[in-house]
Amino acid sequence: MSKSYSRRLVIALAAALLLLPLPGRAQTHGEPQPILEQEPLEIETEGGPVDLMVEIARTPQQQMRGLMFRDEVPALSGMLFVYDQPRPISMWMKNTPTSLDMLFIDEGGVIRGIEAETVPFSEAVISSPVPVTGVLEILGGEAERLGIETGDRVRHPHFER
Numbered sequence: 001m002s003k004s005y006s007r008r009l010v011i012a013l014a015a016a017l018l019l020l021p022l023p024g025r026a027q028t029h030g031e032p033q034p035i036l037e038q039e040p041l042e043i044e045t046e047g048g049p050v051d052l053m054v055e056i057a058r059t060p061q062q063q064m065r066g067l068m069f070r071d072e073v074p075a076l077s078g079m080l081f082v083y084d085q086p087r088p089i090s091m092w093m094k095n096t097p098t099s100l101d102m103l104f105i106d107e108g109g110v111i112r113g114i115e116a117e118t119v120p121f122s123e124a125v126i127s128s129p130v131p132v133t134g135v136l137e138i139l140g141g142e143a144e145r146l147g148i149e150t151g152d153r154v155r156h157p158h159f160e161r
Contacts, residue, residue, distance in 0.1 A: 030068065030069050030095065031069060032065075032067070032068065032069040032070045033062065033065045033068075035055060036055035036056055036057060036062060036079070037055065037056050038053050038054065038055050038056070039053070039054060039056055039080075039156065039157075040052070040053055040054075040156075041053075041054045041080060041136070041154060041155065041156045042154070042155040042156070043111075043146075043148055043152050043153070043154050043155070044152055044153045044154075044155065045146065045147045045148055045149065045152050046147060046149070046152075047147040050076075050146045050147070050148060051076070052076050052077060052078060052138070053076065053077055054077060054078045054079060054080045054136065055077075055078070055079045055080070056079075056080050056082060057079055057080065057081045057082070058082055063081050066079060066081070066091075066096070066137065067079055067096055067098065067100065067137055068094075068095040068096050069095055069096075069097070070096070070097070070098055071097055071098065072098060073098050073100065073137075073138065073139040074139070075139060075142065076142075077138070077139075078136055078137050078138035078139070078142075079136070079137045080134055080135070080136050080137075080156065080158070081134060081135040081136075081137070082133065082134050082158045083132070083133045083134065084133070085133065086106065086107050086131035086132060086133050087131050087132070087133075088127060088128055088130075088131050088132075089104065089127065089128040089132055089135055090125050090126065090127045090128075091125075091126050091127075091135065092122065092123055092124065092125055092126060093118050093119060093120055093121060093122040093123075093124070093126075094121060094122070094123050095121070096118075096120055096121065097120050097121065098120060098139070098140065099117050099118055099119065099120055099139070099140025099141070100117075100118045100137045100138065100139065100140050101114060101115070101116050101117065101118070101137070101138050101139070101140055101141065101142055101143040101144075101148075102114070102115040102118060102126060102135055102136070102137055103135065103136040103137075103138070103143065103148065103154075104128040104129060104130070104132045104134075104135055105132055105133065105134035105135065105136060105154050105159065106130065106131075106132050106133065107132075107133040107159065107161075108153075108159060109153050109154040109155065109156070109159030109160070110151065110152075110153055110154075111148070111149070111150050111151060111152045111153075111154060112128070112129055112130050112132060112150065113128060113129035113130070113150060114143050114148070114149070114150055116140070116141070116143055116144065117140040117141055118140060133158070133159070134154070134156075134158060134159065136154065
């Protein structure tokens with residue numbers, strides 16, 4: 001095999017590897033994941049209970065994809081990311097065309113932080129203020145509209161273990 005041929009082969013293989021979708025690598029285009037399993041969720045607010053129907057992102061693949069590429073998130077819906085153990089969580093809005101409110105929830109179901117009206121397509125890292133076992137993403141502005149605040153309690157089987 002000639003040196004020139006070997007070099008071209010290595011370059012071609014390297015270029016092909018860059019095009020492969022790898023876990024953790026953000027996609028710049030794509031289709032939203034299919035609607036995930038949905039479950040009811042209630043948030044106890046000062047103004048009374050708020051009932052939502054949310055998709056549950058359980059697997060790392062579902063969590064990595066989240067609400068990316070979704071053109072709309074209906075009111076009173078969203079996606080709940082669930083984790084087995086409390087941990088710091090970091091997220092971003094890359095490939096997400098809709099503004100979201102991110103609610104960071106501890107293992108007892110208490111909302112410990114809210115990142116309101118995130119910027120669509122932003123690559124800024126959004127981190128939980130404390131280790132959490134859940135993140136609820138809802139339409140941007142919904143937390144304020146529904147009276148959801150830090151300290152409110154989320155009722156869902158994941159937090160009642």
